[in-house]
Amino acid sequence: MTASLDAPGRPASLWLDTLPASLRTRRPALSGDTRADVVVIGAGFTGLWTAYYLTELAPQTSVLVIEAEHVAYGASGRNGGWCTTEMPALLANLVQRYGPMDAMRFFRAGQRTLDEIERVLAAEDIDCGWRRDGSLYVARTPPQVARLRAWQDMRLKLGITDMTLLSAAETSERVGIAGALLSGFTPQCAAVQPAAIAAGLAQAVERRGVTVVEGTRAIELRPGVVVTDRGTIRARSVLCTTEAYTAGLPGHARRVLPVISRVLATEPLPEQRWREAGWRDRVTVADSRHQFAYFQRTADDRLLVGGRGSGYRTGSRPQAADRSGERVYARLRESLAESFPALADAPVSHRWSGAYGMHRDGEPGVVYDRDSGLGHAGGYGGEGIALSNLAGRTLAALVTGVKRPETRLFWTGHLSRRWEPEPLRTIGVRGVSALATAADRYEDRFRRTAPLAGAVMRTVL
Structure with missing residues (x-):
């Protein structure tokens, strides 16, 4: 076994600690100012799935993924390894807020997501110990x-x-x-090695022409521009896929808990x-x-x-x-x-x-504004291994303007109210x-x- 990818002094995640050597790719940081059609902030599940489907829907689009630490550093390499979309609490809330038809449409899309993930894992030869025993x-x-x-x-x-x-x-x-x-x-669950999915996806998108850089921290986002500690990126679309780490971005402290x-x-x-x-x-x-x-x-x-x-x-x-x-x-x-x-x-x-x-209302969301080119996705409430795939498909379709069934789900354009300020939040x-x-x-x-x-x-x- 090679050294763990976890940071020194941080309790080692089993998934990062046992990641095969073939998936332990370390990537250079951004080397100065640059341009891309789409810049994705965060090399976890959501960012990598978004990049993957951008290459399917618009292969000529230049995509740059930036990561403050390394691929799978966050929840993608530190979760419990359940790939499920059962969502018992969320489903009940969706029925109450949107009615049974919209709730069912989302639930069925989630179930089909397991098949889609399995398809991509096979197509890209990603070994994550996938076992769909329910x-x-x-x-x-x-x-x-x-x-x-x-x-x-x-x-x-x-x-x-x-x-x-x-x-x-x-x-x-x-x-x-x-x-x-x-x-x-x-039957709707697979046990997985989640860090292997993220690491395998990163290699897959790179084979498809996406650039992934690590050790590059976003410090300011605005339409068409991402300022990082390694240079400034100009892009038509700026997508924030940092999930639980979103609070570290200026102006976003209360958007995601x-x-x-x-x-x-x-x-x-x-x-x-x-x-x-x-x-x-x-x-x-x-x-x-x-x-x-x-x-x-x-x-x-x-x-x-x-x-x-x-x-x-x-x-x-x-x-x-x-x-x-x-x-x-x-x-x-x-x-x-x-x-x-x-x-x-x-x-x-x-x-x-x-x-x-x-999110404050307990619902995930996928948002993209065509005028500003700003978008984000997240708020999965612990169901991110599967829902991030569905979100990535949704966000990629919104960015490219391709009409897809995912973009008609309740979460498209959904903006939750912000969390309370401190100390009320705590x-x-x-x-x-x-x-x-x-x-x-x-x-x-x-x-x-x-x-x-x-x-x-x-x-x-």
């Missing part, structure tokens, strides 16, 4: 059972029939998670340990708490667990550690032990954090997180729904 959403208390059944009822009313409810016995036959009362299985999420992974485990845990394939697993935990069996047979709390650092700084870190890691370890007792003593090799972007985010944690503790202890918790959290957005 997801299992597990309820372990009566309130969790009620929420799971309500989610299934909503899906059935919308005509979504691909989730199967499994009894406790049926759940155990699929995965031996302890204490399951009910679960819902959906960076939510810090944490993950840990064990050492590779022998097959006998997996048989003891009753885990035969790579179906992804999540519990149904408010502050839920999610699990993945990686391609190299590690157990990965993430979630169980969201962090925020005053001033919307996505890289900064917050005080909740050690508590969240402890809860993740507890979740591993209580959910898979046979693996409770598995040694942990990696633990890391990453930040995903949230107080609100940490308050909601504390309320969710308290509600989970109440439900775990008393086996009934926490008073007012659900109603309060539904009114936050």
